[in-house]
Structure formats: C-alpha cells, structure tokens
Amino acid sequence: MVRWSSSRFHNGAFGGLLAGVLVLLALVVSGVTADIQLNETSSSAGLSWTPGNEESGIVIPKSDPGNESSVISAIVSEQDQLDGGFSSLEGMLQWAIGHSDPAALKQSAQDAQRLSAAELNKRQMEIKELMEKLKMPSDAQLMQTALDDLKNSSVPIEDRHRALEELLVLVEPIDNANDLAKLGGLALVVGELNHPASDIRTISAWVIGKASQNNALVQKQVLELGALSTLMKMVLSNSADEAIKALYAVSALIRNNVAGQDLFFSEAGDKLLMDVLSNSSSNIRLRRKTVSLVSDLAEGQLENPVREEHSCFGNQLFLKSIVDLTMSIDLDLQEKALLAIKNILQLKTGNAVILKDFCGLDDALERMTQELDGVTAEESDGDFAVSVENLRREVQMTFHKKLGEETGVGAS
Numbered sequence: 001m002v003r004w005s006s007s008r009f010h011n012g013a014f015g016g017l018l019a020g021v022l023v024l025l026a027l028v029v030s031g032v033t034a035d036i037q038l039n040e041t042s043s044s045a046g047l048s049w050t051p052g053n054e055e056s057g058i059v060i061p062k063s064d065p066g067n068e069s070s071v072i073s074a075i076v077s078e079q080d081q082l083d084g085g086f087s088s089l090e091g092m093l094q095w096a097i098g099h100s101d102p103a104a105l106k107q108s109a110q111d112a113q114r115l116s117a118a119e120l121n122k123r124q125m126e127i128k129e130l131m132e133k134l135k136m137p138s139d140a141q142l143m144q145t146a147l148d149d150l151k152n153s154s155v156p157i158e159d160r161h162r163a164l165e166e167l168l169v170l171v172e173p174i175d176n177a178n179d180l181a182k183l184g185g186l187a188l189v190v191g192e193l194n195h196p197a198s199d200i201r202t203i204s205a206w207v208i209g210k211a212s213q214n215n216a217l218v219q220k221q222v223l224e225l226g227a228l229s230t231l232m233k234m235v236l237s238n239s240a241d242e243a244i245k246a247l248y249a250v251s252a253l254i255r256n257n258v259a260g261q262d263l264f265f266s267e268a269g270d271k272l273l274m275d276v277l278s279n280s281s282s283n284i285r286l287r288r289k290t291v292s293l294v295s296d297l298a299e300g301q302l303e304n305p306v307r308e309e310h311s312c313f314g315n316q317l318f319l320k321s322i323v324d325l326t327m328s329i330d331l332d333l334q335e336k337a338l339l340a341i342k343n344i345l346q347l348k349t350g351n352a353v354i355l356k357d358f359c360g361l362d363d364a365l366e367r368m369t370q371e372l373d374g375v376t377a378e379e380s381d382g383d384f385a386v387s388v389e390n391l392r393r394e395v396q397m398t399f400h401k402k403l404g405e406e407t408g409v410g411a412s
C-alpha cells in the first residue's frame with residue numbers, strides 16, 4: 001500500500017500542477033538544450049539539469065520504480081541544490097512559464113525538426129515514461145485505499161478516522177459518490193455507523209449524507225442497506241455533533257426521495273422531529289436544522305401534489321411543536337419556524353383551525369410582532385428583525401386567508 005502523505009487526497013490537484021510543469025519543462029528542455037536520459041546504473045537518484053549546456057541531462061532514478069514519491073522528492077530536493085535554481089516546485093513552474101514564450105517555443109519546434117524521427121520517438125517515449133512514473137493515483141484508487149483501511153479490523157482508530165475523512169472529501173463530486181457505491185464502499189461506511197466511538201459514527205454519517213445529497217442512486221443503496229433507522233436513532237445522541245451529522249444524513253436521504261420519506265414516516269419520523277423540536281435542551285443548531293427539514297418536507301409536498309400528504313401536517317401535536325418555536329429567544333430559529341408554517345399553510349391539509357385553536361398561532365404571531373419591535377430598536381440584529389417581521393406578516397395573512405376558507409367557504 002502506497003502511503004503518500006498525511007493528505008493523500010490532495011494529490012489530485014498537486015498531480016495536475018506537476019504534470020503541467022513537466023509538460024512545459026519537457027517541451028522547453030527537449031528543444032533547447034538538454035537530453036533526457038534514463039541512467040540505469042546511477043545510484044544518486046535525482047534530476048539534474050543545467051540550462052545552455054549540451055552535456056547535461058535529466059537523470060531519472062530507476063532504483064525504486066514503484067515509489068513515485070521518491071521521484072518527486074528527488075526532483076524537488078535536487079532542484080533545491082541547483083545553483084541559482086528552483087527552491088520549490090512553484091519556482092520550477094515559474095521558470096517553465098517564463099520559458100514558454102512564443103519565441104522560445106518556436107525555437108524549440110525548429111530544433112525538434114532537426115532531430116531524426118527515431119530520436120524524436122525516443123524522446124517522446126522517455127517523456128511518457130517520466131509522466132507515467134509521476135502519475136498520481138486516481139480518486140477511485142484513493143477511495144479503494146481508504147476502503148481497504150475500513151475493511152481492516154486491525155487498523156488503528158486514527159487511521160480509520162483519517163480514511164473516513166478522505167472519503168468525505170472524495171465523495172463530493174457526484175461521479176465519485178457513484179463510484180463509491182460501485183466499489184461497495186457504502187456498505188462499509190454504513191457499517192461504521194455502529195462503531196463504538198462517537199466520532200467515527202459522526203464522520204460516517206457525514207460521509208453518507210454528503211454522498212447521498214441529490215443522488216438518487218446512492219440514496220437508494222443507502223436506504224436498502226437499512227441505514228435510515230440507525231441514523232434516526234443517532235439524531236437523539238447526547239453528542240450534539242453526532243446528532244447534527246445524523247440529521248444531515250437523514251435529510252439527504254429523504255429530501256426529494258419519496259421512498260425515503262415513506263420509510264422515515266413508517267419509522268415514526270414525525271415523532272423524532274417533534275422530540276427534537278419540543279426539547280428546549282436540545283442543541284440550537286440541531287433544532288434549526290430540524291425545523292428546516294420540516295419546511296423542506298412541506299415544500300416537497302407542494303411540488304409533488306399527486307402524493308398523499310404526510311399525516312404529520314395535520315397532526316396537532318406536531319404542528320404545536322413548530323408553532324412553539326416562534327416563542328424561542330433565537331431569532332434564526334423563529335425565522336425558520338415561520339418558513340415552515342408558511343409552507344405548511346400552503347398544503348391542502350385542513351390545518352388552519354388546528355393552528356388557531358390548538359396551537360394558538362394567532363397569539364403567537366401577535367406576541368412575536370411586539371418582540372420584533374423591541375429587536376428592531378437595537379442596532380445589531382435590526383435588519384434581520386425587519387425581514388423576520390415581514391415574513392411574520394406574510395404568514396399572518398396566509399393564515400387568516402386559509403382560516404376563512406376552512407371555516408367559511410370550506411365548510412359549505
């Protein structure tokens with residue numbers, strides 16, 4: 001197993017940069033002065049090159065062909081030693097860019113023409129070989145390495161954590177997330193949700209959430225692996241971090257996913273949401289994210305009206321747990337609760353009467369306007385309070401309109 005560095009997964013960008021440098025370097029070098037030689041006998045691994053000297057050559061170490069990092073570090077360290085040479089890879093890049101001006105390129109093209117076909121061919125092969133040697137592992141290879149660590153039960157916990165951190169970065173592009181599914185990696189990550197250490201469970205939930213987001217293929221696989229109920233239990237964790245990441249994963253699995261929502265509600269998802277929302281000791285960020293999820297679920301119903309509405313939107317206890325959030329001292333939470341109520345009011349479910357009689361929405365909205373009036377007077381939160389007040393007014397109007405429909409027109 002090749003261990004690159006503490007941050008293997010950054011090598012993609014680094015590799016691209018290096019490849020670019022080498023193309024430029026090879027282009028200039030091949031045409032202008034030096035020869036590229038593979039020195040089979042050399043024991044001093046390194047790249048040596050002196051501009052303007054016909055005798056110089058690039059010597060590629062053959063001692064350890066499997067160890068790409070030795071080639072790179074040899075190049076970098078050799079460059080460090082050059083008199084007036086490059087102190088870093090960046091220096092090499094600067095030099096290469098500086099020497100890639102049109103005139104130099106024209107000259108090198110002319111020089112190249114003077115070479116025989118065989119010589120050109122040989123040179124190309126050598127450059128290709130050099131590039132192959134320096135080729136960085138692909139994202140799929142990096143994912144496989146991380147998965148090998150997860151499979152290995154004797155890997156220490158820090159390495160397990162690091163493997164998951166790497167996956168967290170790697171799964172961000174949708175193609176990689178799909179590859180993770182194809183590599184059978186999702187099952188491994190889902191398995192980590194049962195790890196005894198909270199931080200391993202937390203980062204595993206994070207990886208699952210990130211890979212599932214807006215990805216029907218991954219959502220389907222993760223749901224089939226039965227991860228949703230595990231994640232739902234984790235939302236009630238005593239660790240706020242774990243609860244938040246678990247909720248993130250739950251949201252990613254059920255947003256815009258009908259099968260996910262059905263499973264969520266069949267496993268008492270509405271009770272879970274209520275438990276978090278009505279517990280004033282639960283973490284404030286967790287509560288904000290939970291009420292946002294409610295908001296999104298209601299919005300999803302609006303956009304997909306063929307579906308029967310989830311009964312929670314007509315459940316008085318559920319609705320009360322949201323209305324009660326308007327009394328929170330956290331303005332952000334208040335705003336998110338208003339947004340959720342706004343979306344819920346758009347649904348066909350007759351809930352305005354419940355919102356009035358059981359949840360006391362009328363009184364809550366009145367109390368809110370007085371409070372917001374106080375906040376606008378203060379400087380810091382003033383603008384935000386104004387926008388929340390506008391939203392509050394909108395909710396109040398929608399509410400009264402719907403109440404009229406339900407009690408008047410709706411009753412006939």
Ligand SMILES: *[C@@H]1O[C@H](CO)[C@@H](O)[C@H](O)[C@H]1NC(C)=O
Nearest residue numbers: 037039040041042043044057
């Ligand atoms: C290859 O390296 C050895 C040892 O450093 C040196 O003696 C020899 O001249 C080199 N050959 C070429 C072709 O550069």
Ligand SMILES: *[C@@H]1O[C@H](CO)[C@@H](O)[C@H](O)[C@H]1NC(C)=O
Nearest residue numbers: 002003064067069070071073
């Ligand atoms: C690769 O080469 C580097 C630098 O020479 C060395 O530190 C490292 O131990 C080598 N790794 C392997 C796996 O041989």
Ligand SMILES: *[C@@H]1O[C@H](CO)[C@@H](O)[C@H](O)[C@H]1NC(C)=O
Nearest residue numbers: 001148152153154155156159
């Ligand atoms: C599992 O991990 C241990 C400890 O890092 C390592 O020594 C061993 O080679 C690994 N096994 C496999 C099959 O990779």
Ligand SMILES: *[C@@H]1O[C@H](CO)[C@@H](O)[C@H](O)[C@H]1NC(C)=O
Nearest residue numbers: 237238275279280281282283
């Ligand atoms: C409320 O949340 C706190 C903090 O997570 C937790 O310790 C407590 O058990 C919860 N209370 C209920 C009734 O669920």
